[in-house]
Each structure stands twice: as C-alpha cells, then as structure tokens.
Amino acid sequence: MQSKQTFMVLALCLPVLLSACNLSAESTVAASAQQRWDSLIAGDTEQAYHYYTDAFQQSTPYAHFKNKLHGIGLWSHAKVDKAECEPSGKRCTVAVDVTVTMKMRGLSKPVDTTDRVSETWVKDGWFSDWRYVKQ
Numbered sequence: 001m002q003s004k005q006t007f008m009v010l011a012l013c014l015p016v017l018l019s020a021c022n023l024s025a026e027s028t029v030a031a032s033a034q035q036r037w038d039s040l041i042a043g044d045t046e047q048a049y050h051y052y053t054d055a056f057q058q059s060t061p062y063a064h065f066k067n068k069l070h071g072i073g074l075w076s077h078a079k080v081d082k083a084e085c086e087p088s089g090k091r092c093t094v095a096v097d098v099t100v101t102m103k104m105r106g107l108s109k110p111v112d113t114t115d116r117v118s119e120t121w122v123k124d125g126w127f128s129d130w131r132y133v134k135q
Contacts, residue, residue, distance in 0.1 A: 029121045040078075079096065080096050090122060
C-alpha cells in the first residue's frame with residue numbers, strides 16, 4: 001500500500017516539476033539570448049561567438065565569423081521579448097526585437113527601425129549550456 005501511495009504522489013508531482021524546469025529553461029535561454037545580443041551590439045564578437053553551437057564553432061573559425069558578421073555599428077538595441085521551449089527541454093525559440101539605426105540621405109537625424117527576429121537555441125546534453133543555432 002505504501003508503494004502505491006508513493007507512486008501516486010510522484011505521478012501527481014512530476015508534471016509540476018517538469019513545468020518548473022521548463023520555466024527555468026525559458027528564463028535561462030532568454031538571458032543567454034539577451035547576453036549574446038548585448039555582446040554583438042557592443043562589438044564584442046569574441047564573447048558573442050561563444051554562444052554559438054559547438055558544431056558551428058568547429059565549422060566556422062572565429063576569424064571567419066568575425067569577418068562575415070554584418071550589423072555591428074548598425075544594431076543599436078535588442079530586447080528579448082519571449083522564449084518558448086519544447087517539452088523535451090532541449091530546444092527553444094526566442095523572439096528578439098532588434099533595432100537598427102541608419103543615417104538616411106536627406107534626413108538630419110538617423111532613423112530607427114525595429115524588426116522581430118526568431119532564433120533557435122538548443123541544449124546538447126544534460127550538463128550543456130544553451131547555444132544559438134545559426135540558420
């Protein structure tokens with residue numbers, strides 16, 4: 001009888017525990033996404049590079065990454081709006097509002113424009129940290 005009660009308690013508590021883990025994953029990946037964008041805007045490409053997946057880093061040397069990165073100096077602000085993770089807890093989609101500031105011919109002041117970017121972040125293993133998937 002004791003084991004049946006223990007099983008019932010675990011069965012009732014497990015969904016609550018898993019949903020708490022998912023909320024934690026969403027806040028963690030949102031923070032990582034914000035830190036990556038903060039690094040890009042600050043021009044700290046080396047720090048931003050560390051947020052990319054191991055597969056990306058193995059196939060794209062840092063020097064190549066740095067030379068091919070466009071937008072530094074144009075990006076003026078980025079704000080993570082939300083992160084939603086799959087039930088598996090290994091993949092999340094992050095919505096980021098990115099603002100670009102451009103000088104336009106004929107206008108005395110720069111113009112800001114904001115667009116929503118959808119990013120994919122993954123966690124490769126139990127002890128892995130969240131990594132950005134370049135698409």
